[in-house]
Amino acid sequence: MKNKRRIVVFLVMASILVGLVGLTSATFAQMSDKKDSITLHILTPLMSYATAMQEIVGEEFTKRTGIKIEVETVPYSVIHERTVFELTTESPSYDLITGGAEYADEIVASGYVLSLESFMADPTLPRLQLENLSTWSDPFNIHKGERYAISINDTPDGYIWRKDLFEKAGLPGAAKTWDEYLDYAKKLTKGDVFGAVLLMGAQDEGQSGFMRRVYGFEPFEDGRYIYNSKNEVIIDNRKAVRALEIMKGVMPWSPPGTLSYAYGEGNTAWMQGKIAQATTWLDMLQEVEKPDVSKVAGLNGYSPMPGVEPTRVYNAMAGSQEMWINKASEHPREAYKFMAYLSEGEAYQHFFDYGELGNSCLAVRNNPENWAKSPFMAMWAQVEKTLPLVTGHPEFPEEQRIMYDEVAAFLSDKKSAQAAIKDMAANLEKLMKKAGYYD
Amino acid sequence: MVRAKQVSFFTRHISFFFLLPAFALFTAIFMYPTAYSLYVSLFQYSLVHKNIPKLFRGFGNYLEVLADPHFQNSLLITGKFIGIVLPIEALLGIGLALLLNRESRGMRLVRIAFLFPMMITPVTVGLMWRFMYNPEVGFLAHYLIKDLNWLGSTRYALYACALVDVWQWTPFMFLISFAGLRSLPREPVEAAFVDGASRIQIFWYVTIPLLKRVLLIAITLRLLDALKIFDIVYIMTRGGPAVTTDVFSILVYRVGLHFFSVGYAAAMSWIFLAISLTTAIVLLKICKFEI
Numbered sequence: 170m171k172n173k174r175r176i177v178v179f180l181v182m183a184s185i186l187v188g189l190v191g192l193t194s195a196t197f198a199q200m201s202d203k204k205d206s207i208t209l210h211i212l213t214p215l216m217s218y219a220t221a222m223q224e225i226v227g228e229e230f231t232k233r234t235g236i237k238i239e240v241e242t243v244p245y246s247v248i249h250e251r252t253v254f255e256l257t258t259e260s261p262s263y264d265l266i267t268g269g270a271e272y273a274d275e276i277v278a279s280g281y282v283l284s285l286e287s288f289m290a291d292p293t294l295p296r297l298q299l300e301n302l303s304t305w306s307d308p309f310n311i312h313k314g315e316r317y318a319i320s321i322n323d324t325p326d327g328y329i330w331r332k333d334l335f336e337k338a339g340l341p342g343a344a345k346t347w348d349e350y351l352d353y354a355k356k357l358t359k360g361d362v363f364g365a366v367l368l369m370g371a372q373d374e375g376q377s378g379f380m381r382r383v384y385g386f387e388p389f390e391d392g393r394y395i396y397n398s399k400n401e402v403i404i405d406n407r408k409a410v411r412a413l414e415i416m417k418g419v420m421p422w423s424p425p426g427t428l429s430y431a432y433g434e435g436n437t438a439w440m441q442g443k444i445a446q447a448t449t450w451l452d453m454l455q456e457v458e459k460p461d462v463s464k465v466a467g468l469n470g471y472s473p474m475p476g477v478e479p480t481r482v483y484n485a486m487a488g489s490q491e492m493w494i495n496k497a498s499e500h501p502r503e504a505y506k507f508m509a510y511l512s513e514g515e516a517y518q519h520f521f522d523y524g525e526l527g528n529s530c531l532a533v534r535n536n537p538e539n540w541a542k543s544p545f546m547a548m549w550a551q552v553e554k555t556l557p558l559v560t561g562h563p564e565f566p567e568e569q570r571i572m573y574d575e576v577a578a579f580l581s582d583k584k585s586a587q588a589a590i591k592d593m594a595a596n597l598e599k600l601m602k603k604a605g606y607y608d
Numbered sequence: 609m610v611r612a613k614q615v616s617f618f619t620r621h622i623s624f625f626f627l628l629p630a631f632a633l634f635t636a637i638f639m640y641p642t643a644y645s646l647y648v649s650l651f652q653y654s655l656v657h658k659n660i661p662k663l664f665r666g667f668g669n670y671l672e673v674l675a676d677p678h679f680q681n682s683l684l685i686t687g688k689f690i691g692i693v694l695p696i697e698a699l700l701g702i703g704l705a706l707l708l709n710r711e712s713r714g715m716r717l718v719r720i721a722f723l724f725p726m727m728i729t730p731v732t733v734g735l736m737w738r739f740m741y742n743p744e745v746g747f748l749a750h751y752l753i754k755d756l757n758w759l760g761s762t763r764y765a766l767y768a769c770a771l772v773d774v775w776q777w778t779p780f781m782f783l784i785s786f787a788g789l790r791s792l793p794r795e796p797v798e799a800a801f802v803d804g805a806s807r808i809q810i811f812w813y814v815t816i817p818l819l820k821r822v823l824l825i826a827i828t829l830r831l832l833d834a835l836k837i838f839d840i841v842y843i844m845t846r847g848g849p850a851v852t853t854d855v856f857s858i859l860v861y862r863v864g865l866h867f868f869s870v871g872y873a874a875a876m877s878w879i880f881l882a883i884s885l886t887t888a889i890v891l892l893k894i895c896k897f898e899i
Contacts, residue, residue: 172619179626186629246846250866257655257868279656370760370848426743426760428849441744563657567867574678577850581762603652604660 207500208237209507212252213267214490215242217455217524218321224523226516233510236503245269245432245453246371249566256281256495264498265507267321270309270489271373271565277312278563282493284315288505295509302512302529306489318491319508322520324452324527326381326486327548332470334362334445343472347385347415350446350475354422357445364422366444369580370431374449375573377486381448382412384486385477395568395597400606405594413579413586415477420580428581440464448474450488451545452527458543459524471548489529564604571596645874653871662871669875679876681851682859683883685766689855690834692770693777698827700774701781702819706811708782709789719786726779734843737772741844759845762852769841769853773834781826788822789815828891835884856880 213219219242227238241263243251252268256276266282276282289297303323310318330343334357344350354364368374383394386408391398394409420427424438432453438444439454440463451471460466492511494504510516517530526545528534533546540547562568572593579589601607618625649670652663673679708719725733743749743757758768796818800810816823838857841847847854847862860880864873 172616172622175622176618179622253656253868254865275656279658281656369850370846424743424757426757426849428762429757429760429765429845570862570867574851577848581850581852583850604657 206235206237207503208239209264209500209504210262211238211240211265211267212248212255212263213240213242214245214248214269216245216322216452216490218490218520219267221516221519221523221525225519226511229515230507230510234503234506236500236506238507245373252276256497259497261495261497261499263495264500264504265492266495267490267492269373270306270487270491271569273309273318273491274312275563275566276493277317281496282317283496283498283501284317285319285494285505285508286315288502289316294502295506297505297509298512298514301514301531303531303534305487306491306529308487309489309491318493319512320489320529321492321511322452322490322525322527323529324450324488325549326377326449326474326488327451327545328446328448328472328474329439329451329454329457330446330470330472331357331442331444331465331468333468335470343470344446344475347382347418347475347477350448351415351418351422353446354419358422362443362445363424364445365419366423366430366435366438366447367416367419367427367580368430368432368435368449369427369577370429370434372569372573374432374435374453375576376569377450378448379412379416379572379576380486381474382415382477383409385412385415385475396601400562400601402594402598402601404597405590409590409593410586411477413576413589416576417580417586428577452488452490452525454526456524458526458545469544471545473548489527562604562606564600567600568597571600646878648871649874649878651871653869655868655870657868665871669872670879673872673875673879678851678854678859679879682854682856685852685854686835686837686856689766689770689773689837690831692767693773693834694827694831696770696774697778697781697830698823700778701783701826702785702823704778704782705785705789709786722782723779725776726783728776730776730839731843733772733776734840737768737775737840738844741768760849762850765845765849765853769837769844772840772844773837776840777830777833781830784822784826784829785819788819788826791822792818824891828888831891832884832888835880835887 211222213222219240222238223240227240231237248268249272252266253272253276255263255266256279259281268276285297288294297319299319302319305323306320310316310320328343335342335353338353338356340353340356344353350365357364367378369378380394383404386394388394389406389408390403393403395402395404397403424430424443430438432449435444435447435449436453436455436457439447440457442464457463457469458466492508494501494508498504514530514532517528517533521528521533521539521543526543528546533539534549536546575584575589575593575596578584578592579586584592650664650666652660652665652669654660704722708715708722728736738759739745740747741749741758743760748758749756756764758764792815796814797810800814805813836857837855838861841853841855841858842861845853847858856876860873860876863869863876
């Protein structure tokens with residue numbers, strides 16, 4: 170009798186459990202069915218254009234199409250991890266993802282985002298107005314002849330400097346060489362202002378900072394600096410060693426803790442007026458020209474990157490933020506419609522108005538009214554030649570980490586410059602072999 | 609003659625059937641991922657680089673990990689971190705337990721107050737201390753040591769992280785020690801007192817031996833926890849500056865969830881699990897506990 174009671178209790182409990190599970194599933198299913206309108210979820214780094222996208226661009230798009238926009242932002246330092254994590258789990262949580270060009274190849278080659286070609290060929294969908302957008306970052310958006318993304322935010326790296334402090338110190342203007350840059354850093358370090366800053370807390374900026382100095386030399390081989398045309402590592406040479414030494418030279422005139430400064434800290438320090446000159450990706454200087462948040466709005470000069478010799482040819486690295494359609498998106502056509510809406514151009518003006526220095530829309534970049542608001546735009550016209558940042562390998566995040574580790578080891582006195590470059594070359598070669606580029 | 613009652617199979621094994629749902633859940637959330645992790649660790653496997661083929665490597669990943677200077681560095685840093693935090697937490701915890709092992713007005717509230725740090729989530733703790741360490745606006749920079757960016761210094765960043773861990777987890781050692789003290793029999797202490805032993809002699813020759821097992825359990829638990837340190841370090845330094853706080857968990861996170869080399873990351877994790885288990889077993893064996 171006791172056992173029969175146990176059996177009955179067990180069956181009742183099991184039934185209740187099954188019932189609860191079923192009820193919950195049915196409730197969720199009903200909730201999703203109840204949605205009359207589609208909502209596009211966009212994952213982006215925490216940048217000014219994201220705010221513009223949520224507050225104004227999204228609303229205008231919703232008024233026109235009835236499709237809602239939800240933007241979720243994460244700090245730039247984690248956007249890569251978050252993006253790849255979402256994509257590799259084939260989660261439909263996000264329909265559109267924006268992120269840096271430095272891992273564009275990785276994402277596209279992995280097959281987790283959709284090609285735009287079929288959408289572009291579909292006459293029932295709005296046209297992607299590519300003629301409104303610059304071709305600067307096409308190397309990141311087009312893969313094996315197919316377009317996978319549009320750019321949200323083109324930017325070169327650049328040299329930002331405080332015009333007022335330069336004038337006070339009697340300096341003629343932006344440094345043209347890295348030796349001048351160092352000399353100015355010494356002269357400008359006074360009180361609580363530092364003459365320069367290295368953003369070594371961020372892998373992206375740490376590696377980019379090194380490459381900026383490297384690009385001040387003539388190319389090493391085949392017009393390249395890290396790998397030759399056969400993907401053989403060519404960075405192990407005295408010019409790369411010299412580039413490291415140039416980088417370390419400014420450390421005494423950088424804020425204490427510069428080894429831990431990421432984009433956020435650097436941006437804040439700049440807006441607080443603590444830094445006199447810096448070289449960085451200019452789209453990372455969020456809102457520096459907005460007087461309500463920046464103490465130095467209107468005081469900034471923007472110039473091309475210093476070189477190694479006064480007669481150097483100006484080289485800039487190209488960077489941008491791309492927007493992709495998640496392969497697992499449940500609303501790819503609607504996602505494409507949003508892209509097409511952006512390509513009309515007005516959205517990019519909103520991005521600019523919200524504080525984005527970089528921009529992918531030609532009309533915004535070539536508008537003299539915008540030049541008056543942002544000297545960065547005027548400087549853009551001076552860019553004569555660019556080199557693409559991405560080496561063309563999907564393994565770029567790991568390549569970047571390898572280079573960053575060695576640069577950090579040298580800057581923190583753990584290795585000599587020669588040893589750091591040698592180890593950098595050896596580890597890059599190991600990665601290339603592992604990835605199957607050669608034996 | 610009374611016929612023996614036939615017991616059905618279901619009745620004989622009814623406990624098994626009641627345990628089945630829990631076992632199914634355990635298998636789904638623990639056994640399967642663990643087994644899959646072991647399986648993946650035998651392969652060269654990247655989630656993002658489709659041009660790197662998924663190849664069976666056997667123990668190749670393990671050998672590569674052991675020879676990897678980043679892994680060796682992270683072991684060194686993790687060991688250094690534990691070497692700093694564990695003794696301090698143990699000594700402070702026992703000291704606080706002895707100090708507060710008395711009944712007086714308000715003592716209960718004081719004891720509860722000492723537990724607060726332990727109750728705060730590690731992420732909040734990390735953020736809070738990050739602000740305190742800020743050289744511009746932080747409490748420590750303003751009122752204690754000026755012109756020192758703790759988290760940006762290759763020399764002091766690890767100590768800065770260790771201080772935070774000590775602040776948060778000393779209450780744990782205090783709690784265990786205090787519970788142990790409270791559960792000690794009074795007779796040996798009274799007998800020693802009657803025999804003329806001093807307080808220090810009572811503490812060293814009576815209290816500590818009686819508390820030994822409890823303390824060692826607490827130290828073992830803290831050791832295993834400190835080996836896994838991640839959240840505080842991630843929030844405050846992310847392994848920097850210049851990998852000086854690159855503890856093991858941060859390295860695995862980077863390899864597994866930044867580069868998505870899941871096979872390599874899994875191999876790292878299994879090696880570290882072996883190290884942790886060995887350490888725990890050795891520690892307990894030293895004290896002649898039976899596992």
